[in-house]
Amino acid sequence: MKGKTALSxxxxxxxxxxxxxxxxxxxxxxxxxxxxxxxxxxxxLTAVKDQLVAITGPSGCGKSTLLRIxxxxxxxxxxxxxxxxxxxxxxxxxxxxxxxNFVLLPWRTALENVLFGLSSRKDLTDEQxxxxxxxxxxIAGLQGFESVYPGELSGGMKQRVGVARALAGxxxxxxxxxxxxxxxxxxxxxxxxxxHTLLISPQTSVQSVILVSHNVEEIIELADKVxxxxxxxxxxxxxxxxxxxxxRNKKSDEFFQWVDRVYSLLS
Amino acid sequence: xxxxxxxxxxxxxxxxxxxxxxxxxxxxITGSIGGKVDAPKLADEMGADIAVLLPVLDxxxxxGLVRTEKGDVHLTxxxxxxxxxxxxxxxxxxxxxxxxxxxxxxxxxxxKGRPITASQVADSLNEIGLKWHYQPEMNxxxxxxxxxxxxxxxxxxxxDGKSGKFQKA
Numbered sequence: 001m002k003g004k005t006a007l008s009x010x011x012x013x014x015x016x017x018x019x020x021x022x023x024x025x026x027x028x029x030x031x032x033x034x035x036x037x038x039x040x041x042x043x044x045l046t047a048v049k050d051q052l053v054a055i056t057g058p059s060g061c062g063k064s065t066l067l068r069i070x071x072x073x074x075x076x077x078x079x080x081x082x083x084x085x086x087x088x089x090x091x092x093x094x095x096x097x098x099x100x101n102f103v104l105l106p107w108r109t110a111l112e113n114v115l116f117g118l119s120s121r122k123d124l125t126d127e128q129x130x131x132x133x134x135x136x137x138x139i140a141g142l143q144g145f146e147s148v149y150p151g152e153l154s155g156g157m158k159q160r161v162g163v164a165r166a167l168a169g170x171x172x173x174x175x176x177x178x179x180x181x182x183x184x185x186x187x188x189x190x191x192x193x194x195x196h197t198l199l200i201s202p203q204t205s206v207q208s209v210i211l212v213s214h215n216v217e218e219i220i221e222l223a224d225k226v227x228x229x230x231x232x233x234x235x236x237x238x239x240x241x242x243x244x245x246x247x248r249n250k251k252s253d254e255f256f257q258w259v260d261r262v263y264s265l266l267s
Numbered sequence: 268x269x270x271x272x273x274x275x276x277x278x279x280x281x282x283x284x285x286x287x288x289x290x291x292x293x294x295x296i297t298g299s300i301g302g303k304v305d306a307p308k309l310a311d312e313m314g315a316d317i318a319v320l321l322p323v324l325d326x327x328x329x330x331g332l333v334r335t336e337k338g339d340v341h342l343t344x345x346x347x348x349x350x351x352x353x354x355x356x357x358x359x360x361x362x363x364x365x366x367x368x369x370x371x372x373x374x375x376x377x378x379k380g381r382p383i384t385a386s387q388v389a390d391s392l393n394e395i396g397l398k399w400h401y402q403p404e405m406n407x408x409x410x411x412x413x414x415x416x417x418x419x420x421x422x423x424x425x426x427d428g429k430s431g432k433f434q435k436a
Contacts, residue, residue: 143355190292
Protein backbone atom coordinates (compact mmCIF):
# COMPACT_ATOMS: atom_id res chain seq x y z
CA MET A 1 0.00 0.00 0.00
CA LYS A 2 2.87 2.29 1.00
CA GLY A 3 4.55 1.54 -2.31
CA LYS A 4 1.46 2.58 -4.23
CA THR A 5 1.27 5.91 -2.40
CA ALA A 6 4.96 6.64 -3.03
CA LEU A 7 4.56 5.73 -6.69
CA SER A 8 1.62 8.02 -7.17
CA UNK A 9 3.51 10.89 -5.52
CA UNK A 10 6.37 10.19 -7.89
CA UNK A 11 4.03 10.24 -10.84
CA UNK A 12 2.77 13.64 -9.74
CA UNK A 13 6.36 14.93 -9.54
CA UNK A 14 7.16 13.54 -12.97
CA UNK A 15 4.00 15.05 -14.44
CA UNK A 16 4.89 18.43 -12.93
CA UNK A 17 8.26 18.22 -14.69
CA UNK A 18 10.16 19.02 -11.50
CA UNK A 19 12.11 15.79 -11.09
CA UNK A 20 15.86 16.39 -11.19
CA UNK A 21 17.20 13.00 -10.04
CA UNK A 22 15.51 9.63 -10.56
CA UNK A 23 16.89 6.43 -9.11
CA UNK A 24 14.89 3.72 -10.81
CA UNK A 25 14.81 0.15 -9.44
CA UNK A 26 18.55 0.06 -8.76
CA UNK A 27 20.16 -3.21 -7.69
CA UNK A 28 23.79 -3.78 -6.85
CA UNK A 29 25.44 -7.14 -6.22
CA UNK A 30 29.02 -7.78 -5.26
CA UNK A 31 30.47 -11.17 -6.07
CA UNK A 32 32.06 -13.42 -3.48
CA UNK A 33 33.54 -16.61 -4.91
CA UNK A 34 31.24 -16.20 -7.91
CA UNK A 35 28.17 -16.07 -5.62
CA UNK A 36 26.26 -12.79 -5.90
CA UNK A 37 26.19 -10.81 -2.64
CA UNK A 38 23.28 -8.38 -2.85
CA UNK A 39 24.04 -4.90 -1.49
CA UNK A 40 21.16 -2.78 -2.79
CA UNK A 41 17.79 -4.26 -3.70
CA UNK A 42 15.26 -2.47 -5.86
CA UNK A 43 16.04 1.05 -4.63
CA UNK A 44 13.99 3.83 -6.17
CA LEU A 45 13.81 7.48 -5.22
CA THR A 46 13.44 10.93 -6.72
CA ALA A 47 14.73 14.39 -5.90
CA VAL A 48 12.75 17.31 -7.26
CA LYS A 49 13.85 20.88 -7.95
CA ASP A 50 15.05 22.84 -4.89
CA GLN A 51 14.78 19.77 -2.71
CA LEU A 52 17.32 18.38 -0.27
CA VAL A 53 16.84 14.63 0.01
CA ALA A 54 18.56 12.79 2.86
CA ILE A 55 19.37 9.09 2.71
CA THR A 56 19.89 7.30 6.00
CA GLY A 57 20.15 3.74 7.24
CA PRO A 58 22.17 1.48 9.53
CA SER A 59 25.98 1.59 9.35
CA GLY A 60 27.34 -0.33 6.39
CA CYS A 61 23.97 -0.68 4.67
CA GLY A 62 25.18 0.86 1.41
CA LYS A 63 24.13 4.53 1.73
CA SER A 64 27.45 5.84 0.41
CA THR A 65 27.49 3.19 -2.30
CA LEU A 66 24.07 4.40 -3.45
CA LEU A 67 25.45 7.95 -3.58
CA ARG A 68 28.37 6.74 -5.70
CA ILE A 69 25.90 5.05 -8.07
CA UNK A 70 23.99 8.33 -8.38
CA UNK A 71 27.28 10.15 -9.10
CA UNK A 72 28.18 7.66 -11.83
CA UNK A 73 31.29 6.46 -9.98
CA UNK A 74 29.80 2.96 -9.46
CA UNK A 75 27.72 1.11 -12.05
CA UNK A 76 24.62 -0.63 -10.72
CA UNK A 77 24.04 -4.31 -11.53
CA UNK A 78 20.61 -3.34 -12.84
CA UNK A 79 18.29 -0.35 -12.85
CA UNK A 80 19.26 3.16 -13.81
CA UNK A 81 19.81 6.70 -12.60
CA UNK A 82 18.66 9.75 -14.53
CA UNK A 83 19.48 13.41 -14.03
CA UNK A 84 16.79 15.44 -15.75
CA UNK A 85 16.37 13.70 -19.10
CA UNK A 86 19.64 11.86 -19.43
CA UNK A 87 20.82 8.59 -17.98
CA UNK A 88 23.90 8.64 -15.74
CA UNK A 89 26.43 6.31 -17.30
CA UNK A 90 29.59 7.60 -15.59
CA UNK A 91 30.96 10.64 -13.78
CA UNK A 92 29.79 13.90 -15.35
CA UNK A 93 30.24 17.63 -14.89
CA UNK A 94 26.69 18.38 -13.76
CA UNK A 95 26.94 16.08 -10.71
CA UNK A 96 29.33 17.05 -7.91
CA UNK A 97 30.17 15.19 -4.74
CA UNK A 98 31.52 16.36 -1.38
CA UNK A 99 33.15 13.63 0.69
CA UNK A 100 33.38 13.08 4.44
CA ASN A 101 37.13 13.67 4.41
CA PHE A 102 38.26 16.84 2.79
CA VAL A 103 40.41 15.28 0.04
CA LEU A 104 42.38 18.46 -0.55
CA LEU A 105 45.83 18.58 -2.09
CA PRO A 106 48.05 19.99 0.68
CA TRP A 107 50.60 21.49 -1.72
CA ARG A 108 47.96 23.56 -3.49
CA THR A 109 46.32 26.72 -2.16
CA ALA A 110 42.54 26.90 -1.60
CA LEU A 111 42.10 28.50 -5.04
CA GLU A 112 44.33 25.92 -6.73
CA ASN A 113 42.37 23.11 -5.06
CA VAL A 114 39.13 24.52 -6.46
CA LEU A 115 40.74 25.01 -9.86
CA PHE A 116 41.87 21.39 -9.79
CA GLY A 117 38.20 20.36 -9.90
CA LEU A 118 37.87 22.32 -13.17
CA SER A 119 41.01 20.93 -14.79
CA SER A 120 39.10 18.59 -17.11
CA ARG A 121 36.85 21.39 -18.43
CA LYS A 122 38.01 22.00 -21.99
CA ASP A 123 35.10 24.38 -22.62
CA LEU A 124 36.50 27.01 -20.23
CA THR A 125 39.48 29.33 -20.63
CA ASP A 126 41.94 29.71 -17.75
CA GLU A 127 40.46 33.11 -17.00
CA GLN A 128 36.92 31.70 -16.85
CA UNK A 129 38.12 28.89 -14.57
CA UNK A 130 39.75 31.43 -12.25
CA UNK A 131 36.60 33.53 -12.11
CA UNK A 132 34.45 30.47 -11.35
CA UNK A 133 36.83 29.25 -8.65
CA UNK A 134 36.98 32.67 -6.97
CA UNK A 135 33.22 33.03 -7.09
CA UNK A 136 32.72 29.51 -5.63
CA UNK A 137 35.10 30.31 -2.76
CA UNK A 138 33.15 33.50 -2.10
CA ILE A 139 29.82 31.64 -2.05
CA ALA A 140 31.32 29.09 0.34
CA GLY A 141 32.33 31.95 2.67
CA LEU A 142 36.05 31.92 1.94
CA GLN A 143 36.64 35.25 0.26
CA GLY A 144 40.19 36.33 1.12
CA PHE A 145 41.41 32.76 1.64
CA GLU A 146 42.37 32.10 -1.99
CA SER A 147 46.11 31.89 -1.27
CA VAL A 148 45.91 29.93 1.97
CA TYR A 149 47.12 26.31 2.07
CA PRO A 150 44.88 23.54 3.48
CA GLY A 151 47.27 23.02 6.42
CA GLU A 152 46.54 26.57 7.55
CA LEU A 153 42.75 26.10 7.47
CA SER A 154 40.45 24.69 10.15
CA GLY A 155 38.38 21.55 9.48
CA GLY A 156 35.28 23.61 8.72
CA MET A 157 37.17 25.80 6.28
CA LYS A 158 38.67 22.76 4.56
CA GLN A 159 35.17 21.38 4.09
CA ARG A 160 34.12 24.77 2.67
CA VAL A 161 36.93 24.44 0.11
CA GLY A 162 35.47 21.01 -0.74
CA VAL A 163 32.04 22.62 -1.18
CA ALA A 164 33.55 25.41 -3.29
CA ARG A 165 35.32 22.85 -5.49
CA ALA A 166 32.02 21.02 -5.95
CA LEU A 167 30.17 24.27 -6.74
CA ALA A 168 32.75 25.66 -9.17
CA GLY A 169 31.74 23.29 -11.96
CA UNK A 170 28.14 24.64 -11.91
CA UNK A 171 26.57 21.28 -10.99
CA UNK A 172 22.85 20.69 -11.18
CA UNK A 173 23.06 17.95 -8.56
CA UNK A 174 25.14 18.15 -5.40
CA UNK A 175 25.85 14.94 -3.50
CA UNK A 176 27.02 15.16 0.12
CA UNK A 177 28.52 12.08 1.77
CA UNK A 178 28.50 12.61 5.58
CA UNK A 179 29.98 16.08 5.04
CA UNK A 180 29.86 17.14 8.69
CA UNK A 181 31.07 13.99 10.41
CA UNK A 182 34.78 14.90 10.41
CA UNK A 183 34.09 18.25 12.04
CA UNK A 184 33.89 19.19 15.69
CA UNK A 185 30.36 19.77 17.03
CA UNK A 186 30.52 23.56 16.97
CA UNK A 187 31.87 23.79 13.44
CA UNK A 188 29.47 21.15 12.15
CA UNK A 189 26.54 22.96 13.73
CA UNK A 190 27.45 26.23 12.06
CA UNK A 191 28.14 24.74 8.63
CA UNK A 192 24.90 22.75 8.82
CA UNK A 193 22.92 25.90 9.54
CA UNK A 194 24.34 27.52 6.42
CA UNK A 195 24.26 24.56 4.08
CA HIS A 196 20.64 24.58 2.91
CA THR A 197 20.59 28.29 2.03
CA LEU A 198 24.12 28.11 0.66
CA LEU A 199 23.40 25.30 -1.77
CA ILE A 200 19.80 25.82 -2.77
CA SER A 201 20.02 29.48 -3.68
CA PRO A 202 19.83 31.54 -6.86
CA GLN A 203 23.59 32.14 -6.44
CA THR A 204 24.34 28.54 -7.41
CA SER A 205 23.42 26.25 -10.29
CA VAL A 206 22.38 23.48 -7.88
CA GLN A 207 18.85 22.18 -8.43
CA SER A 208 18.81 19.24 -6.01
CA VAL A 209 20.96 18.08 -3.13
CA ILE A 210 21.23 14.49 -1.93
CA LEU A 211 22.77 14.02 1.51
CA VAL A 212 23.89 10.76 3.06
CA SER A 213 24.03 10.84 6.85
CA HIS A 214 23.58 8.61 9.88
CA ASN A 215 22.83 11.61 12.12
CA VAL A 216 19.04 11.74 12.42
CA GLU A 217 18.90 15.22 13.98
CA GLU A 218 21.08 16.55 11.17
CA ILE A 219 18.73 14.98 8.64
CA ILE A 220 15.61 16.52 10.17
CA GLU A 221 17.36 19.88 10.38
CA LEU A 222 18.24 19.84 6.68
CA ALA A 223 16.04 17.56 4.62
CA ASP A 224 12.86 18.16 2.66
CA LYS A 225 12.54 14.43 2.16
CA VAL A 226 14.08 11.46 4.00
CA UNK A 227 14.72 8.05 2.46
CA UNK A 228 15.31 5.34 5.07
CA UNK A 229 17.19 2.22 3.99
CA UNK A 230 17.16 -1.17 5.73
CA UNK A 231 20.31 -3.07 6.69
CA UNK A 232 22.09 -5.01 3.95
CA UNK A 233 20.86 -5.87 1.41
CA UNK A 234 19.44 -2.37 1.57
CA UNK A 235 15.99 -1.54 0.34
CA UNK A 236 13.79 1.49 0.99
CA UNK A 237 11.78 1.01 4.19
CA UNK A 238 10.36 4.51 4.37
CA UNK A 239 10.06 7.82 2.58
CA UNK A 240 9.08 10.87 4.63
CA UNK A 241 8.41 14.41 3.48
CA UNK A 242 9.57 16.78 6.21
CA UNK A 243 7.32 19.82 6.11
CA UNK A 244 8.75 21.70 9.10
CA UNK A 245 9.22 25.42 8.41
CA UNK A 246 12.77 26.78 8.13
CA UNK A 247 14.87 27.68 10.04
CA ARG A 248 14.08 24.58 12.06
CA ASN A 249 13.97 24.75 15.82
CA LYS A 250 15.85 21.71 17.11
CA LYS A 251 14.24 22.16 20.53
CA SER A 252 10.63 22.07 19.34
CA ASP A 253 8.26 19.16 19.98
CA GLU A 254 7.57 18.87 16.24
CA PHE A 255 11.28 18.46 15.57
CA PHE A 256 11.52 15.63 18.11
CA GLN A 257 8.44 13.96 16.60
CA TRP A 258 10.15 13.89 13.21
CA VAL A 259 13.34 12.52 14.76
CA ASP A 260 11.25 9.79 16.43
CA ARG A 261 9.58 8.90 13.14
CA VAL A 262 12.94 8.32 11.46
CA TYR A 263 14.26 6.33 14.43
CA SER A 264 11.18 4.11 14.41
CA LEU A 265 11.85 3.30 10.75
CA LEU A 266 15.49 2.58 11.51
CA SER A 267 14.82 0.24 14.42
CA UNK B 268 70.81 53.65 23.80
CA UNK B 269 68.16 50.97 23.81
CA UNK B 270 64.78 51.97 22.53
CA UNK B 271 62.31 52.51 25.33
CA UNK B 272 59.88 49.64 25.76
CA UNK B 273 56.35 50.19 24.67
CA UNK B 274 53.98 50.26 27.64
CA UNK B 275 52.95 46.83 28.86
CA UNK B 276 49.68 45.75 27.31
CA UNK B 277 46.53 46.44 29.15
CA UNK B 278 45.47 45.33 25.71
CA UNK B 279 42.78 42.90 24.93
CA UNK B 280 44.31 39.57 23.93
CA UNK B 281 42.60 36.99 21.73
CA UNK B 282 42.90 33.47 23.19
CA UNK B 283 45.08 31.40 20.86
CA UNK B 284 42.65 28.53 20.45
CA UNK B 285 39.47 30.49 19.67
CA UNK B 286 38.15 30.84 16.13
CA UNK B 287 35.60 33.25 14.72
CA UNK B 288 33.21 30.41 13.90
CA UNK B 289 33.08 29.36 17.54
CA UNK B 290 32.12 32.87 18.63
CA UNK B 291 29.46 33.00 15.92
CA UNK B 292 28.01 29.67 17.13
CA UNK B 293 28.01 30.84 20.74
CA UNK B 294 26.09 33.99 19.89
CA UNK B 295 23.64 32.22 17.58
CA ILE B 296 22.89 29.49 20.13
CA THR B 297 22.50 31.98 23.00
CA GLY B 298 20.14 33.98 20.79
CA SER B 299 18.12 30.93 19.82
CA ILE B 300 17.41 30.14 23.48
CA GLY B 301 16.19 33.57 24.45
CA GLY B 302 19.36 35.66 24.73
CA LYS B 303 20.18 34.60 28.30
CA VAL B 304 21.54 31.25 29.47
CA ASP B 305 23.80 29.90 32.20
CA ALA B 306 27.27 28.85 31.09
CA PRO B 307 27.02 25.07 31.80
CA LYS B 308 23.73 24.90 29.88
CA LEU B 309 25.30 26.87 27.02
CA ALA B 310 28.22 24.41 26.93
CA ASP B 311 25.70 21.57 26.81
CA GLU B 312 23.70 23.23 24.00
CA MET B 313 26.90 23.74 22.03
CA GLY B 314 27.98 20.14 22.58
CA ALA B 315 31.23 21.52 24.01
CA ASP B 316 33.12 20.96 27.22
CA ILE B 317 32.97 23.92 29.62
CA ALA B 318 36.78 24.19 29.32
CA VAL B 319 36.36 24.69 25.58
CA LEU B 320 33.52 27.16 26.09
CA LEU B 321 35.29 29.52 28.53
CA PRO B 322 37.90 30.99 26.14
CA VAL B 323 35.19 31.33 23.47
CA LEU B 324 33.09 33.19 26.03
CA ASP B 325 36.07 35.45 26.85
CA UNK B 326 36.48 36.27 23.16
CA UNK B 327 32.76 36.99 22.73
CA UNK B 328 32.83 39.28 25.77
CA UNK B 329 35.96 41.04 24.51
CA UNK B 330 34.18 41.70 21.22
CA GLY B 331 31.20 43.18 23.07
CA LEU B 332 28.77 40.48 21.96
CA VAL B 333 27.89 39.05 25.38
CA ARG B 334 28.28 39.95 29.02
CA THR B 335 28.49 37.45 31.84
CA GLU B 336 26.87 38.04 35.17
CA LYS B 337 26.74 35.56 38.05
CA GLY B 338 27.34 32.64 35.70
CA ASP B 339 24.70 33.77 33.20
CA VAL B 340 25.55 34.72 29.64
CA HIS B 341 23.51 37.62 28.19
CA LEU B 342 23.55 38.82 24.61
CA THR B 343 24.32 42.54 24.34
CA UNK B 344 22.58 44.81 21.87
CA UNK B 345 25.52 44.32 19.50
CA UNK B 346 25.27 40.56 20.07
CA UNK B 347 21.60 40.66 19.03
CA UNK B 348 22.46 42.58 15.84
CA UNK B 349 25.33 40.18 15.20
CA UNK B 350 23.04 37.17 15.63
CA UNK B 351 20.51 38.53 13.17
CA UNK B 352 22.80 39.66 10.37
CA UNK B 353 23.17 37.23 7.52
CA UNK B 354 26.14 39.11 6.06
CA UNK B 355 29.80 38.45 6.89
CA UNK B 356 29.47 38.61 10.65
CA UNK B 357 33.15 39.13 11.42
CA UNK B 358 33.33 42.11 9.05
CA UNK B 359 30.72 43.74 11.30
CA UNK B 360 33.29 43.54 14.12
CA UNK B 361 36.23 44.78 12.04
CA UNK B 362 36.98 47.79 14.24
CA UNK B 363 36.73 45.84 17.46
CA UNK B 364 38.98 43.03 16.19
CA UNK B 365 41.53 45.65 15.10
CA UNK B 366 41.90 46.72 18.72
CA UNK B 367 42.76 43.22 20.00
CA UNK B 368 46.21 41.60 19.99
CA UNK B 369 47.83 40.21 17.89
CA UNK B 370 45.72 41.97 15.24
CA UNK B 371 46.50 45.45 16.58
CA UNK B 372 50.27 44.96 16.25
CA UNK B 373 49.96 43.20 12.88
CA UNK B 374 47.94 46.13 11.51
CA UNK B 375 50.40 48.63 12.93
CA UNK B 376 53.31 46.83 11.23
CA UNK B 377 51.40 46.35 7.97
CA UNK B 378 50.39 50.01 7.87
CA LYS B 379 54.01 50.84 6.98
CA GLY B 380 53.19 49.48 3.52
CA ARG B 381 55.39 46.38 3.39
CA PRO B 382 54.10 42.82 3.62
CA ILE B 383 54.78 41.34 7.06
CA THR B 384 55.30 37.83 8.44
CA ALA B 385 53.86 36.20 11.55
CA SER B 386 57.43 36.07 12.83
CA GLN B 387 57.71 39.87 12.73
CA VAL B 388 54.44 40.19 14.61
CA ALA B 389 55.68 37.65 17.18
CA ASP B 390 58.96 39.55 17.64
CA SER B 391 57.19 42.83 18.10
CA LEU B 392 54.80 41.38 20.66
CA ASN B 393 57.65 39.61 22.39
CA GLU B 394 59.18 42.99 23.11
CA ILE B 395 56.24 43.82 25.31
CA GLY B 396 56.18 40.37 26.86
CA LEU B 397 53.17 39.09 24.98
CA LYS B 398 53.29 35.42 23.93
CA TRP B 399 50.76 32.72 23.19
CA HIS B 400 53.29 29.91 23.68
CA TYR B 401 56.71 29.62 25.36
CA GLN B 402 58.23 27.90 22.31
CA PRO B 403 59.04 30.52 19.63
CA GLU B 404 57.98 28.28 16.71
CA MET B 405 54.65 27.43 18.33
CA ASN B 406 54.13 31.07 19.29
CA UNK B 407 54.67 32.17 15.68
CA UNK B 408 52.40 29.43 14.41
CA UNK B 409 49.59 30.41 16.82
CA UNK B 410 49.91 34.06 15.81
CA UNK B 411 49.80 33.12 12.10
CA UNK B 412 46.71 31.00 12.72
CA UNK B 413 44.98 33.78 14.65
CA UNK B 414 45.75 36.30 11.89
CA UNK B 415 44.43 33.93 9.21
CA UNK B 416 41.29 32.93 11.11
CA UNK B 417 40.27 36.37 12.30
CA UNK B 418 41.93 39.15 10.34
CA UNK B 419 41.26 37.73 6.87
CA UNK B 420 37.62 36.94 7.69
CA UNK B 421 37.18 40.44 9.08
CA UNK B 422 38.70 41.96 5.94
CA UNK B 423 41.60 43.56 7.85
CA UNK B 424 44.48 41.67 6.23
CA UNK B 425 45.24 39.72 3.07
CA UNK B 426 47.49 36.68 3.10
CA ASP B 427 49.72 35.07 0.52
CA GLY B 428 50.35 31.46 1.55
CA LYS B 429 53.20 31.09 -0.95
CA SER B 430 55.31 33.83 0.67
CA GLY B 431 53.73 33.50 4.13
CA LYS B 432 53.20 37.28 4.20
CA PHE B 433 50.28 39.44 5.28
CA GLN B 434 49.28 42.80 3.85
CA LYS B 435 46.74 45.38 4.85
CA ALA B 436 43.48 44.65 3.03
